[in-house]
Amino acid sequence: MQTRHVVAAACAVLLLGGAALAQNAAQAPAAAPARAGTPPAPYVAPKIKLPKFEDHYATNGGVKIHYVSAGAASKPLVVMIHGYPDYWYSWRWLMAELAPNYRVVALDTRGYNLSDKPVGVANYAMPLLVGDVEAVIAAEGRKKATVVGHDWGAAISWNVALSKPETVDRLIILSVPHPTNMAVTLRDDPAQQKNSNYARNFQKEGSENSMTAASTAGWVRDPEAKPKYLEAFGRSSFAGMMNYYRANYPAILPPGTPIAELPKLNVPILILSGVNDSALLPQGHNNSFLRSNKDVTVMWLPGVGHWIEQEAPELSNHAISGWLTGHPVAAASQR
Amino acid sequence: MTMLEDTTFESRFADNGDVRIHYAATGPKDGPLVVMLHGFPDYWYTWRDLMGALEDKYRCCAMDLRGYNLSSQPKGVENYHHAHLVDDVAAVIKAEGRKSAIIIGHDWGAAISWNVAFRRPDLVDLLVILSVPHPLGMMRELMTNPEQQANSQYARNFQKDGSEDLLTIEALTFWVTDKDAKPRYAAAFGRSDFAAMMNFYRANYPRVTADSAPPAAPPQLPKIKSPLLVLHGMQDKALHANGHAGVWNHAEQDVTLVFYPNSGHFIQQDVAGQANRAIRDWLDAQLENTSCKPAMSSPPPAPSFF
Numbered sequence: 001m002q003t004r005h006v007v008a009a010a011c012a013v014l015l016l017g018g019a020a021l022a023q024n025a026a027q028a029p030a031a032a033p034a035r036a037g038t039p040p041a042p043y044v045a046p047k048i049k050l051p052k053f054e055d056h057y058a059t060n061g062g063v064k065i066h067y068v069s070a071g072a073a074s075k076p077l078v079v080m081i082h083g084y085p086d087y088w089y090s091w092r093w094l095m096a097e098l099a100p101n102y103r104v105v106a107l108d109t110r111g112y113n114l115s116d117k118p119v120g121v122a123n124y125a126m127p128l129l130v131g132d133v134e135a136v137i138a139a140e141g142r143k144k145a146t147v148v149g150h151d152w153g154a155a156i157s158w159n160v161a162l163s164k165p166e167t168v169d170r171l172i173i174l175s176v177p178h179p180t181n182m183a184v185t186l187r188d189d190p191a192q193q194k195n196s197n198y199a200r201n202f203q204k205e206g207s208e209n210s211m212t213a214a215s216t217a218g219w220v221r222d223p224e225a226k227p228k229y230l231e232a233f234g235r236s237s238f239a240g241m242m243n244y245y246r247a248n249y250p251a252i253l254p255p256g257t258p259i260a261e262l263p264k265l266n267v268p269i270l271i272l273s274g275v276n277d278s279a280l281l282p283q284g285h286n287n288s289f290l291r292s293n294k295d296v297t298v299m300w301l302p303g304v305g306h307w308i309e310q311e312a313p314e315l316s317n318h319a320i321s322g323w324l325t326g327h328p329v330a331a332a333s334q335r
Numbered sequence: 336m337t338m339l340e341d342t343t344f345e346s347r348f349a350d351n352g353d354v355r356i357h358y359a360a361t362g363p364k365d366g367p368l369v370v371m372l373h374g375f376p377d378y379w380y381t382w383r384d385l386m387g388a389l390e391d392k393y394r395c396c397a398m399d400l401r402g403y404n405l406s407s408q409p410k411g412v413e414n415y416h417h418a419h420l421v422d423d424v425a426a427v428i429k430a431e432g433r434k435s436a437i438i439i440g441h442d443w444g445a446a447i448s449w450n451v452a453f454r455r456p457d458l459v460d461l462l463v464i465l466s467v468p469h470p471l472g473m474m475r476e477l478m479t480n481p482e483q484q485a486n487s488q489y490a491r492n493f494q495k496d497g498s499e500d501l502l503t504i505e506a507l508t509f510w511v512t513d514k515d516a517k518p519r520y521a522a523a524f525g526r527s528d529f530a531a532m533m534n535f536y537r538a539n540y541p542r543v544t545a546d547s548a549p550p551a552a553p554p555q556l557p558k559i560k561s562p563l564l565v566l567h568g569m570q571d572k573a574l575h576a577n578g579h580a581g582v583w584n585h586a587e588q589d590v591t592l593v594f595y596p597n598s599g600h601f602i603q604q605d606v607a608g609q610a611n612r613a614i615r616d617w618l619d620a621q622l623e624n625t626s627c628k629p630a631m632s633s634p635p636p637a638p639s640f641f
Contacts, residue, residue, distance in 0.1 A: 293596055296593070296594045297593045319591070
């Protein structure tokens with residue numbers, strides 16, 4: 001073991017090109033305290049003025065999907081898809097950021113808030129969720145759009161891009177790895193297996209019975225938003241929320257099981273990952289560069305957990321709007 | 336004021352002890368300062384497009400590393416350790432009358448940039464890395480990834496005595512595809528010291544191999560204190576993309592990785608349009624981030640050096 005220590009030290013020195021620094025580093029106290037362990041700072045609302053929001057509905061096979069828009073109909077379309085447990089309002093800050101230059105629309109996914117809440121697991125299968133997004137794009141008079149998703153909305157976004165590539169021109173993902181990354185991580189990474197236990201519990205029969213609007217909105221820190229969330233969850237279907245997991249959450253494959261490669265996408269991808277996200281660990285995004293024939297950008301945010309667009313609205317807004325500017329798309333190309 | 340070749344860039348010098356560092360400068364003197372560091376085999380001119388993309392708002396200073404082109408070329412491996420290379424960057428920042436800067440580095444310039452962030456975090460407002468993984472990621476790949484081990488063989492050869500005798504200007508300019516740039520590169524390398532180029536490898540390239548025993552505990556390096564942008568070309572034959580995995584473990588602020596499937600090692604020239612755009616948009620976005628603003632150094636009240 002002694003030799004190993006020496007080699008390790010030698011490695012550090014060689015990499016740094018000097019012994020002095022290695023010594024300093026060894027003696028220095030552990031860098032900044034881990035933000036994960038510190039109590040949350042008081043909530044500070046970002047200084048962002050919200051735009052005027054308009055309500056609309058789209059229909060997919062008899063299921064009515066509610067969505068909210070901001071920005072001019074003449075601009076490039078950006079569709080935003082929330083996760084669990086959330087509703088369109090999760091995107092308010094990003095909609096404010098993008099509304100001057102884009103037509104932004106955020107949907108309530110089926111089961112939530114003002115969208116229909118069909119009964120039964122079968123009604124929450126991924127192809128139907130993908131169809132809901134297509135319906136919103138069509139309702140906006142477009143053939144394609146830039147798609148942004150968080151949590152289940154991210155899983156849906158990956159699937160829209162993979163199964164209906166003609167409907168997506170740019171893909172922005174918050175928190176959920178590409179399906180292949182997710183399958184590999186779940187198969188190989190005990191930490192992610194452990195952190196997916198909540199999903200296994202959700203899949204069990206009757207998991208919705210203990211849910212209330214208040215418990216479901218427990219994560220919401222913005223005092224302005226809290227009553228809105230309570231109202232939205234009060235008219236949502238908890239069984240619908242659980243059905244996403246029952247119908248779609250990937251199984252843990254036995255070690256060594258081959259995982260099929262999906263076709264590479266042909267759109268640029270931006271991925272945002274909260275390093276403190278305990279539901280979806282940041283390492284799941286590591287080799288995302290394999291997933292597209294175009295450039296792939298992954299941004300990791302230390303000190304940020306699962307709710308990226310609400311925990312770090314300014315940082316994520318600037319990153320997303322800067323990336324969109326650098327990957328321009330004309331509204332005409334979406335019609 | 337001396338202008339460089341037929342460009343609109345000024346030729347300037349900074350002193351680090353006896354070593355004189357040449358750099359090309361453009362952009363407003365009161366703009367956020369950007370210092371750019373090229374790699375092997377290259378010189379300040381590699382940044383010409385990026386300087387053009389930033390100069391309306393940013394004060395851009397692209398260095399000739401010691402040993403290259405118009406900078407001093409001290410003899411001996413000991414003069415090429417990271418400690419000296421970091422001080423060269425500090426000298427340029429000081430020559431511009433600033434206390435800190437946005438640091439952008441490619442290849443050896445990236446390795447130096449990482450070390451500026453470790454040794455002199457006070458100098459770094461924002462860090463932009465092209466191609467070279469964080470040293471701990473690089474070490475992991477050298478110990479475990481056969482592709483990276485094979486890709487690093489050239490560096491082992493460079494470390495050998497007399498490797499500079501095998502270098503020619505023609506060989507060193509092989510990668511320059513821009514016809515207008517090629518003669519400039521030939522002239523710059525004609526003024527450069529080949530032994531110095533090899534000394535970067537002898538002094539600093541990690542000697543870790545597959546045969547090295549795994550460390551009992553992960554070596555510690557200071558965390559990167561500034562936001563970090565990393566660009567990587569997926570066709571890079573010298574550096575494997577997997578080396579960037581987990582880099583967010585070594586950072587206190589946001590880390591952004593951009594992968595270009597159609598770029599090789601020389602990202603700033605292979606996909607200049609895309610990469611320059613990504614860097615510009617990222618820098619602009621960072622300047623907007625209120626969390627970043629207090630760390631940015633304010634421009635000097637008056638030029639303090641020239």
